[in-house]
Amino acid sequence: MTTIKRRTVLFADLRGSTALYESLGNAQATAVVTQTINALAQRVPAMGGQVIKTLGDGLMAVYAVPSMAVASAMQMHDLLESTVAAPHAAPGVARLRLQIAMALGEVVEVNGDCFGDAVNVAARLLDHAGDNETLITGELFDELPFDTRGNYRSLDRVHLRGRAEPVEVHMLPPPSSDSTATLMETRFDLAEPQGLQLLWRDGVYRFTRSDLPVLIGRGSACGLMIDEARVSRTHARIDWMGGSLQVTDLSINGTYVRFAGDDEVLSLRRGSCTLHGSGDIGLGGSPNELGVPVLRFNVMASLDDTLPMRLVPPPGEA
Structure with a gap:
């Protein structure tokens, strides 16, 4: 039987399970992951939801009440x-x-499974979620009680893989994090940037405000794919927030930022910093280390700005 209902679709995914298999072995790691997913799934009916399926190290559920x-x-x-x-x-x-993504919309229920645009959006949105983050669509955000909306940060409109129109997205930061404390090097005295240029090897990539957020990593969902061993599948995210550009680490090995003219290297471990001027972003290690994939960045004050081919001498050069 086929029915169409308005539902909130939730996808949850465990990160770090690969390392767990390496440290515990297949049998014990499978038991831990299965036990954890089953425990998470038990929270679904307790809140009026329905588990549609478990997906190895993740699950899909739907809820009638946003x-x-x-x-x-x-x-x-x-x-x-x-x-x-x-x-x-x-x-x-x-x-x-744990990464969680949710979308609200019409869902087609067929033989215990669910299909539809809300399902596709929630699944694609999961690619953009950082560790212990929850991402929700603007439509779902509008359905929440007014007094809870202040807990979320707007990521503006996000371009999702396979979807022509961007989707308005809001983020609930990790439960134990202080989002204001992780926004390092905030510069309130700078003019509002108009875009960002990233230099990777011989390519220069331009991102205007309408192109953001953009994911950087090895995964096919990333707007800038960097196929290097130190780089995570989803390594970092660059957002447009409150009139500034922010880079957020989503990786296992960390993201590191060095601004031009400054010897200090900022280590972002699940944290964020505001990008200004120009400099280097090390993926999986400091830009000062040999062998680390390094992106050169330039925050564009106008859309006519160009990125210098060399901002900071690489390690080992004078």
Whole structure:
């Protein structure tokens, strides 16, 4: 039987399970991941939702009430946080992280499975979520109680893979993070930038405000693909927030920023910083280290700005 209903679609995905298999072995790691996913799934019916399917190290669920879907997501994050902090947790469990993405819209239910635009949007939006982040669409955000909306940060409009029109997205930061503390090197005295240029090898890539956020990493969903061993599948995200450009680390090995004319290197471990002027972004290591993939960046004050081919001498050069 086929039915069409308005539902909130939730996708949840565990990150760090690959390292878990390396540290625990297949049998024990499978048991830990399965146990964790089953525990997360139990939070779904408790909040009026329905688990559609589990996906190895993830799950898909639908909810009739948008606010209950968000509450369920928060419970999932709390559960994983308590799991990784448990004193007798298995080795490697502490590296597990949870990504959640949700979209609201019409869903076609067929033989216990769900299809439709909201399903596709939620699945694609999951690619943009950082560790322990929850991303929701603007349509879902508008359905939430007014007094809870202040917990979210707008990511403006996001271009999703396979979708022509961008989607308005809001982010609920990790439960234990202080989002204001992770926004390092904020510069309030600068004119509002008009775009960003990134230099990778011999290519120069320009991103205007309408192109952001953009993902950087090895994955096919990334707007700038960097196929290097140190680079994570989804390594970093550059957002347009509050009139500034911000880079956020989403990786295992970290993202590192060095501004032109400054010897200091900022280490972003699940943190963010505001980009200004020009400089280097090291993916998986400091730009000062040999062998580290380095992006050169230039924040464009106008769309006529060009990126110098060399901003900072690479390591080993005078």
